[in-house]
Amino acid sequence: MADREDEEDMEVEFLTIREGTCSTDQRDPISKQQVQNAVDRFVFPSLASDLEEELVRFLRLGHSTNAYSSGSRDLNTMDADCVLELIRNEKGPRAVEIIKEFSEVHQAYKQDYIIYALAICCRSSDPNTKRAGYGILSDVCKIPTHLFKFVDFCQKISKEQSKLKESGWGRAHRKAISNWYIKYADEEKHLTLMAYHLTKYRRREGWTHRDVIRKAHLKIDKDFPKFVNNRLYPALKYLVMVAVKGKKFADANEFTIEQKRLEGFESSVLAKVMNYIEQVDEARRYDPEDVAGIRGLILRHKLAREQIPTLFLKHKEVWNALLRHMPMTAMFRNLGKMSVLECLTEDSFEKQLVLSKIQNEELIVSSSIHPMTFMVALNQYKEGKSANGKRKWPVLESVMNALRGGLHISLKCIPPTDKRILLAFGASQSMTKKCIGVPSLSALEASAFMIMIMAKRERACETLVFTSNECQPLTVEADDNENDIVNRLMSFGSSETTDGSMPIKYARSNRKYFDAFVIITDSDTTSGNVHPSEAFKTYCETVKSKGERRPRLVVCDMISPSVTIGDPTDLNTLNISGFDHNVPRIINDFIRGDS
Template sequence: MDTSSVSMELSGSTTSNHTLNSTGGGSWEISDKAKLCRFLCYGSEGALYSTRENGHISVEKTGALQSMLQEKQGTEVLEEIKRFAQDGQAVRLEPSIFALALCSQNPDVNTKQAAFKALKDVCREPAHLFSFIKYKKELKEHMKCGIWGRALRRALSDWYNEQDAMSLAAAVTKCKQREGWSHQDLLRLSHTKPARDAIALISKYVTKGWKEVQVAHENKENAEEVIRVLSYLEVVEKVKHSRDETEVVTLIEEHKLEREQLLTEHLKFKQVWSALLKEMPLHSVVKMLGRLTSGKVLEPGSSETQFLCDRIQSETALKQAKIHPFSILLATENYKKGHGYQGKPKWEADRNILKAMDSAFYKSFMNVEPVGKCFVVAVDMSGSPSSIVPGTSISTAAAAAAIAMIFARTEADTHVLVYSEEAMVPFSISADMTLKEATDELVKFQSESRDCTVPIQWATENRKAVDVFVTLSNNPLWTLTASLVESLKKHRETSGANSKLVMCNLTYIGIAIPDTEDRGLLTISGFNLGAFSVIRNLAQDLI
């Protein structure tokens, strides 16, 4: 779909201090800063977030960012980049890394210096750092400028030198290379001079190898920090050369080694996976349930399966992982499917694991931080209830029920409505209602009307001051009996609320918002976890 057909010209501040305009319309145009924030959030300056659009980021997509840099607003740009990178507001981090790389190429000295200073705040992991260098190289070819100047060399040196030594040792052994770049490349090209002995040890390990490190530190009185790093790297090297399953398991358990530090052949051993599971991040565990079941690591009634089930539904573990209920749901449906991509591998879903995942879904609602706004979630199920949300294994009906349930249970002021033959019908989601019950009730409603102005009219007529309208549909065809913009303006005038509308089509086709200068309109095509971030950001006037 052409994003130009739904892009919107918006203006004003991106903070929450908006006021209704003097014309009485309650709309505001989009500023370059708002467009920048959209780009940092989901990789596009337009009013469309598509779950299918994860394509290559290029300079052509950053018109607002470039305009702000030309207007000497580099400091403001970098503050937004850091905010989206650090606060977890972005759907993905790549746009922020690209924007940082673009700022670092800017001819304005202050902007360039601030960009390099922000490197460690935005690129906190080696994978981020490699992406930054990749974008720098691409921009060099586009802008015909150099890469390896003094400023970049200093920034990379600072990135390595300011790391905790043990954390850096783990990082360089888990993520050795990415995007065509390696730590060896970056340390060599940046001419990094280690600031302390432990960093010098890691640098030598990366650039010269383990044998050189052993020679340099044998029969030498080493500082405590150096001794710890030496011991850790010795373990990493030992596991790399071990073919003994028992030894590998022992090293994993004693030193908390991770999957990325092992050889591929180690992952053929069931006991190795059992050892890894004890410390593996919970979000990784739930995504790998199928692989673990197909590999017989998780078998019915086994101690590994029981341990996993206990962990999955542990409130402490769920809270620590900050895992979202929609993530649990997506992983559950993938597991139920019984096979991976193109039918391989295959597995039979374990009923105890499914029971644990179901429990985790409801418990993980505690991880959803309320926005504190008034929401209306309007659901249209006039399409096929068995249709699937693209890129997932979940039906559009179950997805709609889950989305409505998440808002209803986490936002105190939420009204769920369903399109019916007669009119919008309030839909009650009680505290003890299951997702299946909610889904079964939703699909009973059928309507010929798919007019997304109807929920706005309902709120206006019922004197509800709504901050955000969210329409959910599995039908690709929308109808409009009135202007979206005019309906929204009328509600703003009547209620005094700074109302917004998010149109979500749970499929990829059929959605288009007419060209408008109203910043309160946004489209979501498909649905994934990132869509929740987009809605939250819009509700808080951040995009």
Template sequence: MTNINLKGFMIRKGRAATPQSLKAADGQKRNHAGGFVYVISDLERVKRFLILGSDTGFYASGAQLTKDNAKAVIRVAESAQHRELVDVIVETSVAGRAPKQDPALFALAIAASFGEVEDRAYALAQLPKVARTATALFGFLTYVQGFRGWGRALARAVAAWYTEKSVDQVAYQAVKYRQRDGWTHRDVFRKAHPRLVEPGFTGLGEWILRGDAGEAPGIVQGFEAARFASASELPGLIREHGLTWEMVPTEALNDREVWEALLEGNVPLGALIRQLPRLTRIGVLEPMSEATEMIAARLVDVEALRKARIHPLNVLVALRTYAQGHSMEGKSTWEPNPRIVDALDEAFYRSFGTVEPAGKRTLIALDVSGSMTFTRVAGVPLTPREASAGLALVLAATEPMTHVVAFTGGVQVYRPPGARRVRPVGRSGAAAALTQLAITPRMRLDAAIQEVSDLPFGPTDCSLPMLYAAERGLEVDTFVVITDNETWAGAMHPHQALAKYRAEMGIDAKLIVLATLASKFSIADPNDAGMLDISGFDAAVPALVTEFSRGL
């Protein structure tokens, strides 16, 4: 990495400049860190929440963020935007744009509980699109009971979740996803009373309600047989009935022959990614083996990644965990197969889909402050700092002309002359600065994360990318800032710095803010058509960035 020398930088006299600790425009409010930023609309905040969830932040607790986001969802649900809210929930879920389903299920539960009767009915009608598995259905029921009772509309919608499927589809769900959050299928049947009239449903209903599998579909009988089968009998039952790993006794999942039988079937790609450490540990993924090559090919299949809705962050977690050779708790170990490590690295890029580059000059700035290391991203075991490094790598690989910097601090990092060490209450005395990062498209993902891991913390001044580019005479079409928007440092607001850059360079540059926290704040001016605020870890980010850069 290279320290960036900003010597000679001065804000010209007469140019509008307001310290970020002071209000610079109507619509700005003080964020949790003490700086003044813009406030996004409730619907835009809901979009952030659907992608990012509400993990604890450095300046705000997870409980408070969840409460605030819930209030935002309720306000939209009670407004004329109710159906737009539901459509956003469905689109985000169906497209696999979020790493976790819980925010979408939570928001749909609110949409099914607030607003006009017809609007609530519209939300309930979308339940099968968002709750595509029984475990998701159970999660929805847990949330919705916190907002409403079991009226006829809810009971009909839940019943339809079962009756609109074939008997084999319901049997598969009933065996694979047996319980969650205290819910079982028997509990749901007794609440919703689905009328299962298709031939074969009677036997399935008997098993769900009374445990009698005598007339149940084959997969149920296979599951019951597997519960009491010996290790040598299990592979045959798996092949005969198409059992998945969730239907096999836990103690048998460390048996190599059991997994070889499971892999002959269609192990869902998401489950396969999660099971890579186990498969390596028990000897299925031996170097140069047929299984290794088959699984590596599945991991990099773009269409398979899309159909399975594999989110890039989940691939990133899998890669980091698998490559380190031990679980997060250290309870299990394995020797990583280099072929699988390479495949996961490639899968991370491919999980974003195919993106046509805009061909624009792009400067990417990463917030690596303390607040970006305090929390997790969207419920996965990654810090925003780590995830943003991976995202920067993807953007650098998408656009041929990129320059990557990080907001840092400390005496060894160059900063604008005259930038004093400020020490607000509860803050360190480091001055805001930038550090150039050696992130290039040829860099491995783990190397990019390491590149940002040891940088010195400092206050984040989001105006610096534009000021630095102007000072250096760098021609930039699009500035991309990845931040939690909890910024406060700097003698000029980011929107003022962008206006300054445009005026001095004669370039109608754009600013894209990728938010890493589901708060209501943004440094982007909503009244400037050349600024865009989006959820930072949306699977559609590369496409959204290139489209906005092209002016679409």
């Protein structure tokens, strides 16, 4: 939150304001790219340089412009046209280099964008691009979920490009997929990991390991003859047999029987992976009534929920065992289920374990648990029922308080920008609708959460509420939670009309300099004699900025997925559609100049 001294420092000397430089009414277009919104005012389509810069933006945001869409969406080659253009310009290998760099430094907000760009390169008809793309498959796709998504993307791209029902399983594709599995055998510990992956990630994106391995025609003996003498070869071959034909076949296979007869088998890698597969398979053979037995198996081998037969997941004792080694995010997703089964009763050890994990600062910070993860968990838990209403649970105040406490601790995972920010909320009636990307929250609730994060994290952040003709200050106290801010926003009332240029006009008329404007809106601006994008442009021209960088504008549209009041062609403007756990980090990076 901004201190008084910070507010006074915001006032700066302006250049002479050129009157009349931003006089186009919002009922008239200022660009051929503009379209009309739901109330017949002109705005920009939310999507609109250099090809490598476009690729970087696509890998980071999912669009080649400064635009981000929350939630999931179907990608197509038009979204990543910059990749195709680089390939056409004989720069495909360079595109692959950029993709690998992004994957290594974890700069993408969603892994899907990196995998999709890689799939385009691998589906290319340019041999150099294809060779380079397949060469980094294991670097980009580190777990089966990523591999299955890559396979699915490749198949869809092949069909899209050929307009036929071709799957695209050519020789290069089959060899690359085979190599992905072979790479598990580069270290002993990776084979143990492979056993875990085969039993946990059984099916993703409609694919199974059996499907993928059979499509790839993986034959270790034939395709990788030099590998046969490797000491890790027996374990890899066994795991491939388990994936394709099942444990029963693999155990009875002559190769496995011969390996078990060899001296030193008991201490071999094969023996270790066979034992692990046996334990997971044992869980599938347990008598449905032997809950104590399955509980002991989970505790001994730290089995995950996905490795346990569904019929056992209705028992409290099973969830109590799973909870001991359950990751934080998985624990959040299953709070309701565990509450239904009365795992979190007032005096239970399990409840104390959950509370201690939720409020463990070292665990939260080291795991980079995002505040949005806490926010979604908090809202889902406090409802006391599942989305379909079939599952209901008692809401414990102690758990609610722990989630709020963990949320505030997690704010440390988002460093401040150390910039001067004007954060403005448009008090529109439509803000009571569901928020894009987070259907469990209304646009108002999501906005309150964003305001809480930024106002508490930033040292110089001024907050206000705007309508069609005025801006009013919004106070955010240090101990406010999301409900306090929701109530405060509601106290301002709501307006049928808003003017998205009002926050920028406020800054100009009060002679204040901000490094960034963050405008939370529905983009259905219905009044005002100047377009917000035009007002921002004029502000940038008339304010004497510190240094060479212009101020930046972030438009967060919580309701409208296809239009925005921000200019998508302006690299100093970021357009965001909806809200999810990536949005605060995206805004943070953009304001700091990291994107």
